[in-house]
Amino acid sequence: MKLRLLVAVGAVAGFLFLSPRASAELITLQLDHTVSSTVSVNLGGTPISNVAPGPYSWSDKNDPPNSNFSSPIATFCIELTGTIVVGGTYVFGVYAPEDAPTIGSADKANAIRALYGNFYNSAWTDPSFKGDNESKAFQLALWELVHETDATKTVSSGNFQTASTAATRANEMLNGLAGGLDKYNNSDYELVALIAPAPGAKDQTPGQDQLAVRPKSVPAPPAALLAGIGGMVFMGRSRLKLRRTTNTV
Known part of the structure; x- marks a missing residue:
């Protein structure tokens, strides 16, 4: 799970880094x-x-x-x-x-x-x-x-x-x-x-x-993309909590 989150965050960072910077x-x-x-x-x-x-x-x-x-x-x-x-x-x-x-x-x-x-x-x-x-x-x-x-x-x-x-x-x-x-x-x-x-x-x-x-x-798409990734991270954490809860029962 941690690996998936790191990959997602890394993808966003790479996209933002490579996307055009605001300029005149x-x-x-x-x-x-x-x-x-x-x-x-x-x-x-x-x-x-x-x-x-x-x-x-x-x-x-x-x-x-x-x-x-x-x-x-x-x-x-x-x-x-x-x-x-x-x-x-x-x-x-x-x-x-x-x-x-x-x-x-x-x-x-x-x-x-x-x-x-x-x-x-x-x-x-x-x-x-x-x-x-x-x-x-x-x-x-x-x-x-x-x-x-x-x-x-x-x-x-x-x-x-x-x-x-x-x-x-x-x-x-x-x-x-x-x-x-x-x-x-x-x-x-x-x-x-x-x-x-x-x-x-x-x-x-x-x-x-x-x-x-x-x-x-x-x-430009970065804001929407970040919102989507935020949802992925939230869902990932929810699944991780559910898995931990299931394993401790």
Whole structure:
């Protein structure tokens, strides 16, 4: 019996030792194109002109490709500073939205998830998509959720604002977040932040932080495996006690 327990515990230890350690996930992307239109916004009193709204279309340049993402890859920008150029290649760190410095809080991240749950359109991942009023409004609403410091969320005033023709639709989206988080949680995709330069990466080329969607990841098995082994150990001890009791009668 002791030998069986030692073998079981040894198997678990070996599995945990050989299983991948938690580390920052990286992905190398090339910017293929942005949409044809631009917008002008104001952030903290500073005008920013001719900003390209999302979606941005990217190619996976990892070797081999990052299997956690499905091609084609489309993103929406969350950072209004920094520069990226079509044809440029950037190494991004992959993080939960609340862990992105540009976002920085669970409440803000959940509001963004609600926006995606109610208004994100998977057709925007098509590389041939050239942008429309809906995608532009979505980008403006996203920037509002990321950068606004006022409690009231509107792109018409506050720390982030714009006079874009898509502003009315953006405000409708901001007023229509209810129920979006539940829709997001029940979807088959997850939202991740792409941060460049990626902490710890050899390539520290400055980029611009993005949000992307990808298929939901499968939970890692070690916790379930440990629970199963714990049950084996408990059953083994119970059998051992029963055997000893039987032998002493």
